[in-house]
Amino acid sequence: MRQKLNRLKKPSEAWIYDQVFSAILDQRLMPDTKLTEKDLCDVFGVSRTIIRKVLLRLSIDRVVELRPNRGAVIAAPGPEEVREIFEARRLLEDGIVAEAAEKYGPEDAQALKEIALRERECAYSGKPGDAIRLSGDFHLRLADIAGNRPLRELLRQLVAQTSLAISLYAPGGVSMCDDDDHDRLIAAIADGNRGLSRQIMHEHLSECERSLLLQTEQGCNDLHTVFADVMAAE
């Protein structure tokens, strides 16, 4: 609705990136969907040059897969890769939140509470895509507070991958992060309690991972894997 005006101006690379990413989070773009360059050019009214830059950035964030000579598709990380992503996040964020607990100032608390509130609103008003995005913003804000910029950039990539994983594996598209976790995290950080902050963060990420349907082999299109147990029984 607010984009009608943009019809005249040319949309920027960053804006197109966000639009595609949002479409993935909202499950309007499903995994393995092909992203034909020409179609995206027509949709957004820009040349292939711009679209290709967007696709390259999305592929760096592992949200789309770029197959040489065969175009781009929405990525479909398997259960094992999702587990690895969460393991990586635990490693990074245990450290980040501990640092954030030390460097945190009162003005940070306000911003964190604001994000957590909006996240809850979206979760309860049928906007799971926005809720996922805000959950990611919350974790990135913690990295901002911790103040290590290279580390923040790495986390940004992991958050993007996690967001895709959630929209893939979360049951019924429901927001999955328990909002109370975020509130309890804010309290622990405000207390400057490194150990408790770490513990909550670690458990929070593990809980998120557990809530995903990673046992079932959904999203696996490889027939060999699908029928592996059947054939083993023969």
Place this chain on the structure above:
Amino acid sequence: MRQKLNRLKKPSEAWIYDQVFSAILDQRLMPDTKLTEKDLCDVFGVSRTIIRKVLLRLSIDRVVELRPNRGAVIAAPGPEEVREIFEARRLLEDGIVAEAAEKYGPEDAQALKEIALRERECAYSGKPGDAIRLSGDFHLRLADIAGNRPLRELLRQLVAQTSLAISLYAPGGVSMCDDDDHDRLIAAIADGNRGLSRQIMHEHLSECERSLLLQTEQGCNDLHTVFADVMAAE
């Protein structure tokens, strides 16, 4: 020498990336050097399309800085950012090496020793650029053993940034990582000793950081910073 033949074939994007990166490690390209697209086109005999992809990848690895409308320059991370890079590496690699100590197999030891040996050879035969590259390969190989692919990709980016930092701040271009550290690391991992491996890795990275000339404000072109203490005395 081996590239004379490639004069006819077109060099690939990945090869050009490596050539530019190597030039940086060998200090044939110094920080703040401008990378004019047309010049690179002439040098490598490809169109700007390819060069721009290479520059985009290098900028993602924070090895070159991409300034809108003003072209690309070799990045010049300041002392503070270098410290953050090392802090991030300690966080990631403490976890990686602990995992590697568990999953390691005999065939891995051979590969690690091979890399450590070649690294030492390069360090002592006046090839600091190659030594830096091999040191990075050593750490990435540990990530391979640990077996977390998303985490390995993040470390790859940090290793690239570290390599640039070393070539910038290492005294006299000397190889800086004490090779004994790598050997001791191999031994600890071979023993499956998680705690010791972590400890050696952590201390190793801290030692690397300390050996850099991060106190002096060399490489800082900001006049405000340069004359900050002088003006404060007035």
Place this chain on the structure above:
DNA sequence: GTGAATATAATTGTATACAATTATAAATTA
């Protein structure tokens, strides 16, 4: 001669044209 304003050149950003590759449809043969 110095500094501002302007003109010129060089460089980057975007769109498009063409080549190479892959996917799809039609035709041929068993």
Place this chain on the structure above:
DNA sequence: TAATTTATAATTGTATACAATTATATTCAC
């Protein structure tokens, strides 16, 4: 009809042309 081959169309990869921007040189006033 089913499978294989061939022809056609669609798509991606690369190079280049043009537009927009920035950098450099020149001119002019003081």
